[in-house]
Amino acid sequence: xxxxxxxxxxxxxxxxxxxxxxxxxxxxxxxxxxxxxxxxxxxxxxxxxxxxxxxxxxxxxxxxxxxxxxxxxxxxxxxxxxxxxxxxxxxxxxxxxxxxxxxxxxxxxxxxxxxxxxxxxxxxxxxxxxxxxxxxxxxxxxxxxxxxxxxxxxxxxxxxxxxxxxxxxxxxxxxxxxxxxxxxxxxxxxxxxxxxxxxxxxxxxxxxxxxxxxxxxxxxxxxxxxxxxxxxxxxxxxxxxxxxxxxxxxxxxxxxxxxxxxxxxxxxxxxxxxxxxxxxxxxxxxxxxxxxxxxxxxxxxxxxxxxxxxxxxxxxxxxxxxxxxxxxxxxxxxxxxxxxxxxxxxx
Numbered sequence: 001x002x003x004x005x006x007x008x009x010x011x012x013x014x015x016x017x018x019x020x021x022x023x024x025x026x027x028x029x030x031x032x033x034x035x036x037x038x039x040x041x042x043x044x045x046x047x048x049x050x051x052x053x054x055x056x057x058x059x060x061x062x063x064x065x066x067x068x069x070x071x072x073x074x075x076x077x078x079x080x081x082x083x084x085x086x087x088x089x090x091x092x093x094x095x096x097x098x099x100x101x102x103x104x105x106x107x108x109x110x111x112x113x114x115x116x117x118x119x120x121x122x123x124x125x126x127x128x129x130x131x132x133x134x135x136x137x138x139x140x141x142x143x144x145x146x147x148x149x150x151x152x153x154x155x156x157x158x159x160x161x162x163x164x165x166x167x168x169x170x171x172x173x174x175x176x177x178x179x180x181x182x183x184x185x186x187x188x189x190x191x192x193x194x195x196x197x198x199x200x201x202x203x204x205x206x207x208x209x210x211x212x213x214x215x216x217x218x219x220x221x222x223x224x225x226x227x228x229x230x231x232x233x234x235x236x237x238x239x240x241x242x243x244x245x246x247x248x249x250x251x252x253x254x255x256x257x258x259x260x261x262x263x264x265x266x267x268x269x270x271x272x273x274x275x276x277x278x279x280x281x282x283x284x285x286x287x288x289x290x291x292x293x294x295x296x297x298x299x300x301x302x303x304x305x306x307x308x309x310x311x312x313x314x315x316x317x318x319x320x321x322x323x324x325x326x327x328x329x330x331x332x333x334x335x336x337x338x339x340x341x342x343x344x345x346x347x
Contacts, residue, residue: 040253040261043277047306048336055312055330060086062315062327067093069320072102077324079105083112085331091118098124103133107170110136114143115177122147134159134167142174160186168193169201176205184211191217200229204236219248230255231263238267246271253279258286262294269301277302284310289319296322300329305336 063085066078079097082090090112097109098121110128113121121143128140129152138159145153159171172190175183183205190202191213200221206214221233234252237245252264253276262283265276276298283295296314299307307329314326 040250040275041278043274046274046304049305049308051305051333051335052308052312055308055315059315059327059330062323063331064093066320066324067097071320072100072105074320074324075100075102076104076108077321079108079112081324081328081331083115085328087116088118090116091120094118095121095124098128103131103136106131106133106136107139110139110143111174114139114146117146119147122149134162134164135170138167138170138174142178145178157186160190165193165195165198168195168198172198172201172205176208179209181209184209187211188213196229200232200236204232204239207236208240210240215245219245222248222252227257227259230257230260234260234263234267235270238270241271243271246273250275258283258288258291259294262291262298266294266298266301269298269303274302274304277304277307281307281310284314289317289322292317292319292322293325296325296329300325300332303332303334305333307333 063078063081066074066081069075069078075097079090079093082093094109094112094116095118097105098113100106100109106128110121110125112118113125125140125143125147126149128136131137131140138156141152141155141159144150156171156175159167160175162168162171168190172187175187187202187206187209191199191206193199193202199217203214203217203221207218208214215237218233218237221229222237224230224233230252234249237248246268249264249267249271253261253268255261255264261276261279265279265283268274268276269280280295280298280302283291283298286292286295292314296311299311311326311330311333314322315330317323317326
């Protein structure tokens with residue numbers, strides 16, 4: 001189970017962190033795709049299930065427990081999951097992570113502090129400016145910029161040409177997240193990087209900043225011969241929630257490769273459609289823990305409260321990463337009164 005498929009966000013540092021978890025990826029050539037059916041299964045009518053507050057509380061506990069794990073990758077994912085669900089309520093866990101012994105946890109904590117603009121993190125972040133890991137240095141500059149301290153932001157230009165591909169990819173990622181269109185000039189250069197990982201991340205960042213050059217690269221990535229490239233490209237396409245990509249995403253719901261179809265279901269959820277709901281529900285029953293985790297994250301992105309029975313089963317899963325994905329998804333479900341918009345893109 002590769003780390004890229006476990007989290008709400010794919011970041012280059014988590015690809016590198018796979019070595020810490022001893023996880024083997026499956027990103028090789030898939031060969032020629034067999035014919036796929038023309039239409040994905042239609043989602044059933046949504047049932048307005050009230051949010052189970054006990055289940056909600058249990059999910060929150062799972063995320064907080066993950067931040068105390070002996071596994072640094074699990075701690076990393078716990079922090080990212082808290083950031084993406086409860087935000088500033090994870091204040092203490094995020095600050096704690098900035099001094100963690102593992103660089104991946106420090107990276108995730110700095111990114112989280114920047115994403116939610118955690119003012120109390122300013123002093124710890126300044127102390128991390130010369131962190132021994134350069135990816136952490138990138139995250140620190142991102143966070144400080146988000147907090148209004150732009151004194152070190154120009155350092156990102158140096159990290160964009162770092163010798164380490166993970167540092168370059170993480171730099172591309174934060175340039176997209178900062179939302180400064182002036183970064184497109186740097187990203188265009190990075191789009192010609194020798195490493196595919198960096199090129200894809202640069203394309204995602206450019207698309208986040210409104211560049212259709214990035215869009216073209218990501219659309220091409222959805223037909224790559226590598227499963228991971230397809231997954232990354234689908235989720236990157238959905239990031240800006242631009243409805244123009246809906247047909248590209250919808251087409252991949254019928255991929256004969258389960259993980260690509262599950263990524264497409266999640267991506268459709270990200271743009272406000274539950275068209276992949278049945279695919280995600282079927283994925284929760286897979287014998288492969290990676291697919292169960294991806295299915296959980298897809299249900300979270302779709303947000304239908306009637307996914308609670310499936311997610312309540314997965315939050316007890318024997319695989320800790322499936323459990324964490326299910327807990328994250330449970331905290332992302334929408335109350336019934338807000339679910340009318342989910343079907344907007346289903347027509």
